[in-house]
Amino acid sequence: MPGLLLGDVFPNFEADTTIGRIKFHDFLGSSWGVLFSHPKDFTPVCTTELACAAKVSDEFKKRGVKMIALSIDSVEDHHNWSKDVMAVSSSTAKTLPFPIISDHDRALSIELGMLDPDERDSDGLPLSARCVFVIGPDKKMKLSILYPATTGRNFDELLRAIDSLQLTAQKKVATPVDWKLGDKVMVIPSLSDAEAAALFPNGVTTKEVPSGKNYLRYTQP
8 A cells, every 4th residue: 555554644535425425534523434445346255245344334333433335336336236235235224334435437546555456347457456444533544454356354353453443542452363352451561560550450460481571461451
């Protein structure tokens, strides 16, 4: 993603979507946001992804996260495709619960570095890859994941990562491998033992390792 790094302010782009024209920062308001791109409408992997996203949309809403998708086709195509998506999804909603951006000229895909050079349409133009961007309430990019067009995403992992981002934004902790909400977390190395004891009333436990260094410190947030 040329020019866009973690911690950078996410571009305040304007775009046509299935809910009308938006300015991205206005759309987000004070919420967290997730933008996920798709190579093309009416394609198999993209349809399963949007169907899953629709099914778990309440989980994003519970976390205060606004969802928005992107594909290179027109708003009209997006509306028609959404009907297929909802037919595939087991969601109880009748309409897609989040908007889709129309990036028919690929301007936004170029700006955000989302084009997949190995996947092209019938005209030989590159398709957008499967990108995920998580944006914080401060409009800064907190996470990015880039998948090729041929690999579908895992929305459970995305929710898990958002849980970690939101927790670690509030507390001086880090989340270990395979962490899930409710599991113990790790005390960040920059905190002294005395500072950790004061910050975490539930207590801190340290796992002993051969080096004798007490850096594996766990607590319940």
